[in-house]
Amino acid sequence: xxxxxxxKAILAQLIQQHTGAVVQPDTLQQVSAGASGRSIMRAAGVxxxxxxxxxxxxxxxxxxxxxxxxxxxxxxTILAAIALPDDCGACxxxxxxxxxxxxxxxxxxxxxxAAYEQAFHTLIPFYRQTPDWPLQPPFDAGLYRWxxxxxxxxxxxxxxxxxxxxxxxxxxxxxxxxxxxxxPRVPVHRDCQSQNIMLKDGQAWLIDFxxxxxxxxxxxxxxxxxxxxxxxxxxxxxxxxxxxxxxxAAPLPADVYAACAMQRLMQAxxxxxxxxxxxxxxxxxxxxxxxxxxxRHAAAHTPAHSPASPxxxxxxxxxxx
Numbered sequence: 001x002x003x004x005x006x007x008k009a010i011l012a013q014l015i016q017q018h019t020g021a022v023v024q025p026d027t028l029q030q031v032s033a034g035a036s037g038r039s040i041m042r043a044a045g046v047x048x049x050x051x052x053x054x055x056x057x058x059x060x061x062x063x064x065x066x067x068x069x070x071x072x073x074x075x076x077t078i079l080a081a082i083a084l085p086d087d088c089g090a091c092x093x094x095x096x097x098x099x100x101x102x103x104x105x106x107x108x109x110x111x112x113x114a115a116y117e118q119a120f121h122t123l124i125p126f127y128r129q130t131p132d133w134p135l136q137p138p139f140d141a142g143l144y145r146w147x148x149x150x151x152x153x154x155x156x157x158x159x160x161x162x163x164x165x166x167x168x169x170x171x172x173x174x175x176x177x178x179x180x181x182x183x184p185r186v187p188v189h190r191d192c193q194s195q196n197i198m199l200k201d202g203q204a205w206l207i208d209f210x211x212x213x214x215x216x217x218x219x220x221x222x223x224x225x226x227x228x229x230x231x232x233x234x235x236x237x238x239x240x241x242x243x244x245x246x247x248x249a250a251p252l253p254a255d256v257y258a259a260c261a262m263q264r265l266m267q268a269x270x271x272x273x274x275x276x277x278x279x280x281x282x283x284x285x286x287x288x289x290x291x292x293x294x295x296r297h298a299a300a301h302t303p304a305h306s307p308a309s310p311x312x313x314x315x316x317x318x319x320x321x
Contacts, residue, residue: 004030007039010082010090011048018080018092019044046079046092053087056136061210062091063133071129074122074205096205102194102229109236116240118204119197119224120247126206127186127217138185139215144177144263151266154273156318159288167318172310179307180259185214192220193227218253222261226298228268228290234297255306261298262308262315265291292319 008025015023021044028041028048037054040047051058068075081091101119104112137143152164167173189196190211198205221244225237232240245252269291276284296319302312 004039007050007090008041010084011039011041011050011092012043014080014082014090014092015044015046015048019046042095045095047076047095048090048092050090051088057210059087059089059210060134060136060212062089064131064135064209064212065093067131067133068126068129068206068209073126073129074203075209076205076207096198096200096207099199100195101197101199101204104199105194105230112236113239113243115197115199115204116224117243117247118199118202120244122197122204122206123189123192123217123220124248126189127220129187131187131212135187136190136211136213138213139181139188139219141174141177141181144180145174147263147267147270148173148177150270150274153270154277155266155269155288158277159273159285162318162321167314170311170314172314176259176262176308176311180216180256180263183216183256186217187212188215188217188220189223190215190220192223194224194230197224216256216260218257219260219264221252222257222298223264223268226261226265226294228265228272228287228294231290255303255308258298258302258306258312259308262295262302262312265295265298269295295319 005025008028012023012025012028015021023043028043031040031042031047032038037052037058039050041050042048049061051061053059062078062081065075065078069077076093076096079092079094081089083089101112101115104115149168152167156162156167157164189206189209190213191208196206196208198207225232225240241252241257269288272284272287272291275281276288295315299312299315299319302309
């Protein structure tokens with residue numbers, strides 16, 4: 001995790017240089033201090049972001065933000081940026097406010113549906129981009145397999161006290177990873193969940209896209225619709241799936257969507273357990289029951305005889321024991 005006092009000092013100086021406002025480090029409003037070596041703070045009408053080299057994708061934020069903005073995508077404008085020693089950095093970005101999709105989780109369905117519709121308006125052109133800036137390594141069989149191993153280590157082993165080796169030894173899981181890796185790929189956000197889509201002026205804006213890489217857009221869609229933070233009902237999720245297909249003007253492969261949902265939820269559940277136990281952020285553990293229910297739903301609704309159905313059966317067996 002970033003050294004908060006050092007991050008505050010660096011960002012206060014950068015904000016003062018850019019805006020002319022006199023800002024004391026202790027007056028910065030902390031927006032987030034995530035588990036990825038990034039600190040985000042607010043002052044003088046801008047957001048300051050400080051990052052370390054704790055994660056390989058942190059330094060990908062600036063080129064992605066500039067490239068997406070140049071392509072006409074709705075992302076925050078970069079106002080200033082500096083490189084720091086040890087592969088760290090800091091920047092100032094446009095402040096999009098505090099309303100994200102997650103903030104609407106208690107709102108009436110009509111309001112939430114409208115927010116998702118705006119998110120789809122922003123995301124669909126995203127997948128048609130041809131980035132000319134460096135991205136993170138693409139989704140391949142190794143990355144899909146890593147998600148399964150992450151889930152096994154932290155959720156099955158640490159949280160459930162189960163047999164991680166027995167789960168991972170099932171060839172059906174590797175087969176699903178190999179199958180997904182062999183499908184055509186497009187640029188994806190990689191962490192397309194409710195906190196990473198801001199709402200401003202009636203439109204949706206993307207943030208935290210430093211993990212952008214080539215993969216399947218169904219992975220992003222599943223990340224959004226199966227987001228454990230939001231707890232969408234089956235009826236709401238089905239309505240949004242229909243809306244997505246209408247707007248994307250392309251069929252949604254049910255088998256690919258189900259497989260991507262299982263992969264994403266395994267990754268998320270592994271993260272909840274890892275952060276909850278190893279970083280002493282116990283509130284992440286409260287998300288596990290919702291995440292497991294979503295994983296069960298995705299596995300149970302995997303089309304029969306699809307390439308992902310044997311892996312779905314393995315997951316259902318795990319959840320039923």
